[in-house]
Amino acid sequence: MDRIELKALGKINLGLDVLGRRENGYHDVRMVMQTVYLYDQITIKKRRRSGIGIETNLYYLPVNENNLAYRAAKLLMDEFRIEDGISIRLNKHIPVAAGMAGGSSNAAAVLFGMNRIFGLGLTMEELMKRGVTLGADVPYCIMRGTVLAEGIGEVLTPLAPMPKCFVLLAKPPVAVSTKLVYEKLDSQEIEKHPDIDGIIEGLEEQSLAKITASMGNVLERVTVLEYPVIDKIKNTMKTAGALNAMMSGSGPTVFGIFEDKNRARAAAQKIKETQLTKQVYVVNVHNAGRK
Ligand code: ATP
Numbered sequence: 001m002d003r004i005e006l007k008a009l010g011k012i013n014l015g016l017d018v019l020g021r022r023e024n025g026y027h028d029v030r031m032v033m034q035t036v037y038l039y040d041q042i043t044i045k046k047r048r049r050s051g052i053g054i055e056t057n058l059y060y061l062p063v064n065e066n067n068l069a070y071r072a073a074k075l076l077m078d079e080f081r082i083e084d085g086i087s088i089r090l091n092k093h094i095p096v097a098a099g100m101a102g103g104s105s106n107a108a109a110v111l112f113g114m115n116r117i118f119g120l121g122l123t124m125e126e127l128m129k130r131g132v133t134l135g136a137d138v139p140y141c142i143m144r145g146t147v148l149a150e151g152i153g154e155v156l157t158p159l160a161p162m163p164k165c166f167v168l169l170a171k172p173p174v175a176v177s178t179k180l181v182y183e184k185l186d187s188q189e190i191e192k193h194p195d196i197d198g199i200i201e202g203l204e205e206q207s208l209a210k211i212t213a214s215m216g217n218v219l220e221r222v223t224v225l226e227y228p229v230i231d232k233i234k235n236t237m238k239t240a241g242a243l244n245a246m247m248s249g250s251g252p253t254v255f256g257i258f259e260d261k262n263r264a265r266a267a268a269q270k271i272k273e274t275q276l277t278k279q280v281y282v283v284n285v286h287n288a289g290r291k
Contacts, residue, residue, distance in 0.1 A: 001117045002046045007039040008109035009286055010100040012248040012255045015196045016217040021186055026152045032199045034162050035144045035286040040106055041091040044113045046084045053087040068103040071134055072110035080120055095171040099249030101137045108141035145287050160203040161287040166264040168256040170271050171279040172229045181250040184222045212244035212257050223251035230254055233276050240267035
Protein backbone atom coordinates (compact mmCIF):
# COMPACT_ATOMS: atom_id res chain seq x y z
CA MET A 1 0.00 0.00 0.00
CA ASP A 2 1.53 3.34 -1.07
CA ARG A 3 -1.22 5.74 -0.22
CA ILE A 4 -4.13 6.05 2.20
CA GLU A 5 -6.96 8.56 2.48
CA LEU A 6 -8.55 9.20 5.85
CA LYS A 7 -11.23 11.33 7.47
CA ALA A 8 -10.08 13.00 10.68
CA LEU A 9 -13.33 13.79 12.50
CA GLY A 10 -13.89 16.59 15.01
CA LYS A 11 -15.49 16.33 18.44
CA ILE A 12 -17.74 18.25 20.78
CA ASN A 13 -17.94 17.95 24.56
CA LEU A 14 -21.44 17.21 25.81
CA GLY A 15 -20.01 17.72 29.29
CA LEU A 16 -16.70 19.00 30.60
CA ASP A 17 -15.78 19.03 34.28
CA VAL A 18 -12.40 19.75 35.88
CA LEU A 19 -11.70 17.90 39.13
CA GLY A 20 -8.24 19.23 39.96
CA ARG A 21 -4.81 20.26 38.80
CA ARG A 22 -1.72 18.06 38.83
CA GLU A 23 1.79 19.18 39.84
CA ASN A 24 2.85 19.08 36.17
CA GLY A 25 0.11 21.52 35.13
CA TYR A 26 -2.19 18.91 33.57
CA HIS A 27 -5.78 18.82 34.81
CA ASP A 28 -7.88 15.90 35.94
CA VAL A 29 -11.03 16.05 33.88
CA ARG A 30 -14.32 14.24 33.49
CA MET A 31 -15.70 14.79 30.01
CA VAL A 32 -18.33 13.28 27.76
CA MET A 33 -16.92 13.39 24.24
CA GLN A 34 -18.90 13.01 21.04
CA THR A 35 -17.53 12.66 17.51
CA VAL A 36 -19.25 14.82 14.89
CA TYR A 37 -19.28 14.40 11.13
CA LEU A 38 -17.15 17.43 10.31
CA TYR A 39 -13.76 16.30 9.10
CA ASP A 40 -10.35 17.12 7.70
CA GLN A 41 -9.35 15.01 4.69
CA ILE A 42 -5.92 13.49 5.11
CA THR A 43 -3.86 11.77 2.44
CA ILE A 44 -0.65 9.99 3.37
CA LYS A 45 1.64 8.92 0.49
CA LYS A 46 5.00 7.16 0.44
CA ARG A 47 7.61 9.18 -1.47
CA ARG A 48 11.17 8.58 -2.69
CA ARG A 49 12.69 11.50 -0.83
CA SER A 50 13.25 10.68 2.85
CA GLY A 51 11.63 12.69 5.64
CA ILE A 52 8.13 14.07 6.19
CA GLY A 53 6.50 16.65 3.94
CA ILE A 54 3.30 18.42 5.01
CA GLU A 55 0.97 20.38 2.72
CA THR A 56 -2.19 22.12 3.82
CA ASN A 57 -4.89 24.43 2.47
CA LEU A 58 -4.46 26.78 5.48
CA TYR A 59 -1.43 29.03 4.96
CA TYR A 60 -1.14 29.86 8.66
CA LEU A 61 -0.67 26.30 9.91
CA PRO A 62 2.87 25.11 10.61
CA VAL A 63 4.21 22.46 8.21
CA ASN A 64 7.12 21.41 10.42
CA GLU A 65 7.42 19.60 13.78
CA ASN A 66 4.93 22.09 15.24
CA ASN A 67 2.20 20.40 13.25
CA LEU A 68 0.67 17.54 15.23
CA ALA A 69 0.33 15.43 12.07
CA TYR A 70 4.11 15.75 11.53
CA ARG A 71 4.81 14.76 15.15
CA ALA A 72 2.56 11.70 14.87
CA ALA A 73 4.37 10.53 11.71
CA LYS A 74 7.79 11.18 13.21
CA LEU A 75 6.96 9.21 16.34
CA LEU A 76 6.25 6.02 14.36
CA MET A 77 9.05 6.58 11.82
CA ASP A 78 11.63 6.88 14.61
CA GLU A 79 10.33 3.92 16.61
CA PHE A 80 10.05 1.57 13.62
CA ARG A 81 13.10 2.98 11.78
CA ILE A 82 11.04 3.66 8.67
CA GLU A 83 13.42 4.72 5.89
CA ASP A 84 10.84 5.71 3.25
CA GLY A 85 9.77 9.31 3.12
CA ILE A 86 6.12 10.32 3.30
CA SER A 87 4.04 13.27 2.28
CA ILE A 88 0.91 14.23 4.18
CA ARG A 89 -1.80 16.41 2.68
CA LEU A 90 -4.20 18.05 5.19
CA ASN A 91 -7.40 19.49 3.76
CA LYS A 92 -8.67 21.28 6.83
CA HIS A 93 -12.36 21.89 7.49
CA ILE A 94 -12.50 21.54 11.28
CA PRO A 95 -12.11 25.06 12.73
CA VAL A 96 -8.60 25.64 14.14
CA ALA A 97 -7.95 26.50 17.83
CA ALA A 98 -11.66 26.12 18.34
CA GLY A 99 -12.28 23.42 20.97
CA MET A 100 -13.00 20.68 18.41
CA ALA A 101 -9.68 18.79 18.70
CA GLY A 102 -8.75 19.43 15.06
CA GLY A 103 -5.01 18.99 15.63
CA SER A 104 -5.46 15.93 17.86
CA SER A 105 -7.73 14.32 15.33
CA ASN A 106 -5.14 14.85 12.57
CA ALA A 107 -2.51 13.20 14.78
CA ALA A 108 -4.86 10.28 15.45
CA ALA A 109 -5.55 9.80 11.74
CA VAL A 110 -1.83 9.86 10.90
CA LEU A 111 -1.04 7.23 13.58
CA PHE A 112 -3.90 5.09 12.26
CA GLY A 113 -2.88 5.55 8.61
CA MET A 114 0.87 4.98 9.13
CA ASN A 115 0.05 1.75 11.00
CA ARG A 116 -1.87 0.64 7.89
CA ILE A 117 0.46 1.68 5.07
CA PHE A 118 3.61 0.42 6.76
CA GLY A 119 1.92 -2.73 8.14
CA LEU A 120 3.17 -2.04 11.67
CA GLY A 121 0.58 -4.34 13.24
CA LEU A 122 -0.17 -2.09 16.22
CA THR A 123 -3.51 -2.58 18.00
CA MET A 124 -5.84 0.33 18.76
CA GLU A 125 -4.65 0.25 22.40
CA GLU A 126 -1.02 0.41 21.29
CA LEU A 127 -1.79 3.36 19.01
CA MET A 128 -3.62 5.13 21.85
CA LYS A 129 -0.68 4.64 24.22
CA ARG A 130 1.58 6.38 21.72
CA GLY A 131 -1.08 9.00 20.96
CA VAL A 132 -1.25 10.35 24.51
CA THR A 133 2.40 11.43 24.27
CA LEU A 134 1.28 13.85 21.51
CA GLY A 135 -1.79 15.23 23.31
CA ALA A 136 -4.38 14.29 25.93
CA ASP A 137 -7.23 14.14 23.36
CA VAL A 138 -5.37 11.98 20.80
CA PRO A 139 -6.36 8.58 22.31
CA TYR A 140 -10.02 9.64 22.18
CA CYS A 141 -9.66 10.75 18.57
CA ILE A 142 -8.33 7.27 17.76
CA MET A 143 -11.27 5.60 19.53
CA ARG A 144 -14.13 7.96 18.46
CA GLY A 145 -17.84 7.80 19.30
CA THR A 146 -19.59 8.65 22.59
CA VAL A 147 -17.00 8.26 25.33
CA LEU A 148 -16.35 9.21 28.97
CA ALA A 149 -12.83 10.62 29.21
CA GLU A 150 -11.16 10.80 32.61
CA GLY A 151 -7.60 11.18 33.93
CA ILE A 152 -6.08 13.91 31.77
CA GLY A 153 -8.51 12.80 29.04
CA GLU A 154 -6.83 9.50 28.19
CA VAL A 155 -8.76 7.08 30.46
CA LEU A 156 -11.60 6.15 28.12
CA THR A 157 -14.88 4.35 28.71
CA PRO A 158 -17.27 3.93 25.76
CA LEU A 159 -20.83 5.06 26.56
CA ALA A 160 -24.24 4.32 25.05
CA PRO A 161 -24.31 6.15 21.69
CA MET A 162 -25.73 9.64 21.33
CA PRO A 163 -29.28 9.34 19.91
CA LYS A 164 -29.83 10.65 16.37
CA CYS A 165 -29.85 14.44 16.31
CA PHE A 166 -28.47 17.38 14.34
CA VAL A 167 -25.61 19.47 15.62
CA LEU A 168 -25.32 23.11 14.64
CA LEU A 169 -21.72 24.27 15.00
CA ALA A 170 -20.80 27.96 15.00
CA LYS A 171 -17.24 29.19 15.38
CA PRO A 172 -16.96 32.92 16.14
CA PRO A 173 -13.98 34.64 14.52
CA VAL A 174 -11.70 34.53 17.57
CA ALA A 175 -8.95 32.02 18.45
CA VAL A 176 -8.73 30.62 21.95
CA SER A 177 -5.64 29.18 23.64
CA THR A 178 -6.61 26.05 25.59
CA LYS A 179 -3.62 26.58 27.90
CA LEU A 180 -4.65 30.13 28.84
CA VAL A 181 -8.25 29.08 29.51
CA TYR A 182 -7.11 26.40 31.96
CA GLU A 183 -4.73 28.86 33.63
CA LYS A 184 -7.55 31.35 34.15
CA LEU A 185 -9.79 28.59 35.51
CA ASP A 186 -7.10 27.75 38.12
CA SER A 187 -7.30 31.25 39.54
CA GLN A 188 -11.06 30.96 40.10
CA GLU A 189 -13.40 28.97 42.29
CA ILE A 190 -15.51 26.46 40.33
CA GLU A 191 -18.99 27.41 41.49
CA LYS A 192 -21.02 24.74 39.77
CA HIS A 193 -19.90 21.37 38.46
CA PRO A 194 -21.79 20.04 35.43
CA ASP A 195 -23.97 16.96 35.82
CA ILE A 196 -21.78 14.45 33.96
CA ASP A 197 -23.67 11.50 35.53
CA GLY A 198 -26.95 13.01 34.28
CA ILE A 199 -25.57 12.99 30.71
CA ILE A 200 -24.49 9.34 31.10
CA GLU A 201 -27.94 8.39 32.42
CA GLY A 202 -29.58 10.28 29.57
CA LEU A 203 -27.45 8.33 27.08
CA GLU A 204 -28.40 5.03 28.74
CA GLU A 205 -32.08 6.00 28.59
CA GLN A 206 -31.59 7.32 25.02
CA SER A 207 -33.31 10.50 26.17
CA LEU A 208 -32.14 13.49 24.15
CA ALA A 209 -34.13 15.71 26.53
CA LYS A 210 -32.23 14.45 29.59
CA ILE A 211 -28.83 14.55 27.86
CA THR A 212 -29.30 18.13 26.71
CA ALA A 213 -30.74 19.26 30.07
CA SER A 214 -27.61 17.88 31.81
CA MET A 215 -25.03 19.48 29.46
CA GLY A 216 -22.45 21.74 31.12
CA ASN A 217 -18.88 22.97 30.65
CA VAL A 218 -16.81 24.54 33.48
CA LEU A 219 -14.57 26.31 30.97
CA GLU A 220 -17.46 28.20 29.45
CA ARG A 221 -17.53 30.99 32.04
CA VAL A 222 -13.82 31.69 31.55
CA THR A 223 -14.01 32.00 27.76
CA VAL A 224 -17.37 33.82 27.69
CA LEU A 225 -16.00 36.57 29.97
CA GLU A 226 -13.45 37.32 27.29
CA TYR A 227 -15.71 36.69 24.29
CA PRO A 228 -19.37 37.61 24.98
CA VAL A 229 -20.17 36.66 21.36
CA ILE A 230 -20.28 33.05 22.61
CA ASP A 231 -23.30 33.83 24.80
CA LYS A 232 -24.98 35.66 21.95
CA ILE A 233 -24.60 32.65 19.65
CA LYS A 234 -25.89 30.31 22.39
CA ASN A 235 -28.96 32.47 22.91
CA THR A 236 -29.63 32.71 19.19
CA MET A 237 -29.50 28.91 18.92
CA LYS A 238 -31.82 28.41 21.89
CA THR A 239 -34.33 30.96 20.63
CA ALA A 240 -34.24 29.22 17.26
CA GLY A 241 -35.28 25.89 18.79
CA ALA A 242 -32.12 24.15 20.02
CA LEU A 243 -32.81 21.70 22.88
CA ASN A 244 -29.69 23.24 24.40
CA ALA A 245 -26.54 25.04 23.27
CA MET A 246 -23.09 25.16 24.81
CA MET A 247 -19.43 25.94 24.15
CA SER A 248 -17.25 22.95 23.16
CA GLY A 249 -13.94 22.30 24.97
CA SER A 250 -12.10 25.54 25.72
CA GLY A 251 -14.03 27.23 22.91
CA PRO A 252 -14.88 29.35 21.13
CA THR A 253 -17.00 26.94 19.01
CA VAL A 254 -20.62 26.81 20.16
CA PHE A 255 -22.87 23.87 19.34
CA GLY A 256 -26.64 23.51 19.49
CA ILE A 257 -28.48 20.19 19.56
CA PHE A 258 -31.58 19.94 17.38
CA GLU A 259 -34.10 17.16 16.82
CA ASP A 260 -35.13 18.56 13.47
CA LYS A 261 -32.75 19.21 10.58
CA ASN A 262 -34.76 22.05 9.08
CA ARG A 263 -34.83 23.88 12.39
CA ALA A 264 -31.06 23.47 12.68
CA ARG A 265 -30.65 24.88 9.17
CA ALA A 266 -32.97 27.81 9.93
CA ALA A 267 -30.96 28.54 13.10
CA ALA A 268 -27.73 28.46 11.04
CA GLN A 269 -29.26 31.02 8.68
CA LYS A 270 -30.26 33.22 11.65
CA ILE A 271 -26.70 33.21 12.98
CA LYS A 272 -25.34 34.21 9.57
CA GLU A 273 -27.91 37.02 9.31
CA THR A 274 -27.03 38.41 12.74
CA GLN A 275 -23.39 38.43 11.51
CA LEU A 276 -22.16 36.83 14.75
CA THR A 277 -20.13 34.50 12.54
CA LYS A 278 -20.11 33.14 9.01
CA GLN A 279 -18.50 29.85 10.02
CA VAL A 280 -21.51 27.60 10.66
CA TYR A 281 -22.19 23.93 9.88
CA VAL A 282 -25.08 21.51 10.42
CA VAL A 283 -23.73 17.98 10.95
CA ASN A 284 -24.70 14.54 12.25
CA VAL A 285 -23.18 12.85 15.26
CA HIS A 286 -20.87 9.96 14.34
CA ASN A 287 -21.06 6.85 16.45
CA ALA A 288 -19.22 4.14 14.51
CA GLY A 289 -15.87 3.35 16.10
CA ARG A 290 -12.64 2.48 14.22
CA LYS A 291 -12.35 -0.71 12.20
P1 ATP B 1 -8.65 21.09 21.48
O1 ATP B 1 -10.12 20.90 21.25
O2 ATP B 1 -7.90 19.79 21.64
O3 ATP B 1 -8.34 22.10 22.52
P2 ATP B 1 -8.30 23.04 19.49
O4 ATP B 1 -9.45 22.96 18.56
O5 ATP B 1 -8.38 24.05 20.58
O6 ATP B 1 -8.06 21.61 20.11
P3 ATP B 1 -6.43 22.76 17.35
O7 ATP B 1 -7.30 23.12 16.21
O8 ATP B 1 -6.10 21.33 17.55
O9 ATP B 1 -7.00 23.36 18.72
O10 ATP B 1 -5.10 23.60 17.16
C1 ATP B 1 -4.52 24.37 18.16
C2 ATP B 1 -3.16 24.87 17.68
O11 ATP B 1 -2.37 23.77 17.25
C3 ATP B 1 -3.27 25.82 16.51
O12 ATP B 1 -2.85 27.08 16.93
C4 ATP B 1 -2.35 25.26 15.42
O13 ATP B 1 -1.39 26.16 14.98
C5 ATP B 1 -1.65 24.07 16.04
N1 ATP B 1 -1.69 22.89 15.17
C6 ATP B 1 -0.70 22.02 14.99
N2 ATP B 1 -1.01 21.05 14.14
C7 ATP B 1 -2.27 21.28 13.73
C8 ATP B 1 -3.16 20.61 12.84
N3 ATP B 1 -2.79 19.51 12.18
N4 ATP B 1 -4.40 21.12 12.69
C9 ATP B 1 -4.77 22.22 13.37
N5 ATP B 1 -3.97 22.91 14.21
C10 ATP B 1 -2.73 22.45 14.40
